[in-house]
Amino acid sequence: MTQFLNFHTHNFSPNSDGESIYNLLIQDVGRFNELENHWLSVGIHPWYADAENWQTQLKTVGQMAAHENVLAIGECGVDRLIELPLEQQFPIFEAQIKLAEQLRKPVIIHCVRAFNELLQWKKRVAPTIPLIIHGFNNKPEIAQQLIAHGFYFSLGTALLETDSNAVKALKIIPFSKLFLENDDRDTPIEKVYEAAAMHLEITISVLKDQIWTNFVTVFKR
Numbered sequence: 001m002t003q004f005l006n007f008h009t010h011n012f013s014p015n016s017d018g019e020s021i022y023n024l025l026i027q028d029v030g031r032f033n034e035l036e037n038h039w040l041s042v043g044i045h046p047w048y049a050d051a052e053n054w055q056t057q058l059k060t061v062g063q064m065a066a067h068e069n070v071l072a073i074g075e076c077g078v079d080r081l082i083e084l085p086l087e088q089q090f091p092i093f094e095a096q097i098k099l100a101e102q103l104r105k106p107v108i109i110h111c112v113r114a115f116n117e118l119l120q121w122k123k124r125v126a127p128t129i130p131l132i133i134h135g136f137n138n139k140p141e142i143a144q145q146l147i148a149h150g151f152y153f154s155l156g157t158a159l160l161e162t163d164s165n166a167v168k169a170l171k172i173i174p175f176s177k178l179f180l181e182n183d184d185r186d187t188p189i190e191k192v193y194e195a196a197a198m199h200l201e202i203t204i205s206v207l208k209d210q211i212w213t214n215f216v217t218v219f220k221r
């Protein structure tokens with residue numbers, strides 16, 4: 001029987017029922033040795049990017065990123081709601097994309113109110129690695145554009161709210177581009193799968209199989 005895949009989580013729980021990709025934030029890199037037996041993503045989250053010393057942070061990420069259990073780079077991305085201007089966030093994001101391209105690893109993207117900029121960037125840079133927007137909960141029109149540009153999606157606990165944008169997105173995202181996560185919430189990943197299966201009118205078992213297939217495809221495992 002296929003396991004639950006929790007695509008992106010900050011709650012490290014080694015006994016969880018299934019597999020998780022645990023997100024290691026730049027300020028937690030001291031835990032790398034303790035966690036390296038688990039699947040990880042490592043990156044500079046825009047909230048924690050050091051505008052003066054991000055090259056040093058990048059070097060740290062680079063040192064861990066080649067490890068076989070670091071499955072993805074991220075979360076990284078762009079966020080309009082923080083103090084650091086988008087123009088200064090993009091170079092930090094791009095440097096991590098470059099690293100991911102070198103290592104041929106997917107990137108988990110955090111994007112807040114900067115989807116137009118992200119789409120423009122994608123058109124200009126045309127990266128070849130899989131890009132996954134995590135925690136997507138935005139308007140269907142934005143989802144459509146991201147779908148058209150080949151992005152993957154990881155949807156989270158917003159699926160538990162009826163009529164959320166995440167629920168609307170779920171119904172239009174190609175099945176092969178979908179992942180599920182609980183991010184920084186305590187909600188068990190099973191609940192997210194239950195909600196998604198209900199909205200899609202499929203069984204949890206079919207959903208688990210599809211997401212596992214997506215995982216194997218994107219991560220070439």
Ligand SMILES: [Zn+2]
Binds near residue numbers: 008009023075183
């Ligand atoms: Zn997160």
